[in-house]
Amino acid sequence: MEQPPPRETTSLSATVRTEDQQSVTPAKPITISEMTTAVPKSAWLTVAQRLAYALIGLLLFVLALELLKCGAAGYGKLLVEQLNITSLASVLGFGWLLAYIFLSGSPVAAIAVAFFASGTIDGLQTFTMITGSRLGASFIVLFVGFLYHLRGHRRAASVAIGVLAFLTTASIYLPALVLGYWLLQSQLIGVITATVNSPLNSVIDIIVDPIVAFIVHISPDWSLLIIGALILLSAFSLLDRAIPDVPGGQSVFGKVGQLLYRPWAMFLLGALITSFTLSVSVSLSMLVPLTVRGLIRRENALPYIMGANITTFIDTLVAALIIGGAAAFTIVLIEMICVAFFSLLVLLLFYRPFARIVLGTEAFIVSSTPRLIGFLGLIFVIPLVLLFVRW
Numbered sequence: 001m002e003q004p005p006p007r008e009t010t011s012l013s014a015t016v017r018t019e020d021q022q023s024v025t026p027a028k029p030i031t032i033s034e035m036t037t038a039v040p041k042s043a044w045l046t047v048a049q050r051l052a053y054a055l056i057g058l059l060l061f062v063l064a065l066e067l068l069k070c071g072a073a074g075y076g077k078l079l080v081e082q083l084n085i086t087s088l089a090s091v092l093g094f095g096w097l098l099a100y101i102f103l104s105g106s107p108v109a110a111i112a113v114a115f116f117a118s119g120t121i122d123g124l125q126t127f128t129m130i131t132g133s134r135l136g137a138s139f140i141v142l143f144v145g146f147l148y149h150l151r152g153h154r155r156a157a158s159v160a161i162g163v164l165a166f167l168t169t170a171s172i173y174l175p176a177l178v179l180g181y182w183l184l185q186s187q188l189i190g191v192i193t194a195t196v197n198s199p200l201n202s203v204i205d206i207i208v209d210p211i212v213a214f215i216v217h218i219s220p221d222w223s224l225l226i227i228g229a230l231i232l233l234s235a236f237s238l239l240d241r242a243i244p245d246v247p248g249g250q251s252v253f254g255k256v257g258q259l260l261y262r263p264w265a266m267f268l269l270g271a272l273i274t275s276f277t278l279s280v281s282v283s284l285s286m287l288v289p290l291t292v293r294g295l296i297r298r299e300n301a302l303p304y305i306m307g308a309n310i311t312t313f314i315d316t317l318v319a320a321l322i323i324g325g326a327a328a329f330t331i332v333l334i335e336m337i338c339v340a341f342f343s344l345l346v347l348l349l350f351y352r353p354f355a356r357i358v359l360g361t362e363a364f365i366v367s368s369t370p371r372l373i374g375f376l377g378l379i380f381v382i383p384l385v386l387l388f389v390r391w
Helices: 006-023 032-038 041-082 088-102 106-118 123-137 139-150 160-186 203-218 221-242 263-277 280-285 287-292 298-311 314-366 369-387
Strands: none
Touching: 041 203, 041 221, 041 280, 088 106, 088 123, 088 369, 106 123, 106 314, 123 139, 123 160, 123 280, 123 314, 123 369, 139 160, 139 221, 139 280, 139 287, 160 287, 160 298, 160 314, 160 369, 203 221, 263 280, 263 298, 263 314, 280 287, 280 298, 287 298, 298 314, 314 369
C-alpha cells in the first residue's frame, strides 16, 4: 500500500501553521478619526434632517396654538360681556369654560387678575377662577389628541394623554383649591411685596410672536382657527418625521438608562420644559406625538404632568405683579404653593396608589367609546352647571 508523499504532508502542515500565525496576529488599533470616518455620511444626514424636522415642527406647533388662541379670543370676550358671574361656583365654571374657548389657561388666568385689579371680583373669586382656568387648559391636550387620531393613529394612544392630563390636574387642583381657600380666608399669609418691570417671555415667544402678529394683521378673525388647525396638522407631519420608530413599543429612553422611568426625573422634566415654554398647553400637548410613537409611556407622563402644572404659574405671577400688584401676586403664589404641596405629597408618600388609580381610571374611560363620549360630555356639563350656581 502506497504512502502519501511526505512533502505534501509537510506542505499542508506548514500551510496550517502559517494560517494559525496569521489568525492570532494582533489587529491594528483604530483611531478616533478612523471611527468617525467609518460612520456613513447618510447617517449624519439623517440625524441632521430629523433635528431640522423637530425644530421646525416645534415652532409650527407653538405657532398653531397661538393662532388658535387668537382666533378663539373674540368669542371669549363676547362671553365675558354677556354673563353675570357672582358666586365662587360660577366663577370656577366660568374660568373652566373660558379656558375651553381660549384653548389655553394662561390668558384666562390673566383675565382673572385683570378682573381683580379692576375690582370686578375679589381675591377668593380670583383664586377660584384661576383654578378653573387650569382645569380647562387640559382640553387642548384632548383636542390635539383628537386631531392626531384623525390622522390615523390609535385612539387609545392619541386621546389617552388628554384624559390623563385632565384626571391628574383635577386630582391635584381640587384639593389645592380647598387648601388655598382656607389660607385666603384665614389670612395666614399676608400680602407679599414684589416688583417687576416687564412681562416674561420665553425664547420661543421671541421667534413666534412676530409671525403671529403678522398673520393676525393680514387675516380675518374667523380664518385664524382654520389657519391654526392647518398649521397644527403640518407640525404633526414634521414631528412624525423627526421621531424615530421604536420597535416593540419600547421607550427609547430605556436605551440610555432608567433615569426617565423614575417619577422624580419626569416631574422635574415637566417643570423644566414648562418653565421654558411658559405654557402648560404646549408642554403637555407635546406628549401626544411622543406617546403615540412609543417614546414616552403613560405611566411616565403622569409625574411630567404634575411638574408642568406647577411651573405654569410663572408667567401668571409676573402678569399679576404688572396688572394687579402685590395683592394679585400673593393670590397666584398661594395657588402655586398649594399645587406644589399636594404634588410633592403625592410623589413622596402616595405615588404608587395615586398612579394606579389615575391610570386605571384613564384606561377605563378610553377603552370604551360610550365611556369616552360620556367623559367628554361630563367635562362640559360640569362647568356649565357650575356657571349658573349662585351660592
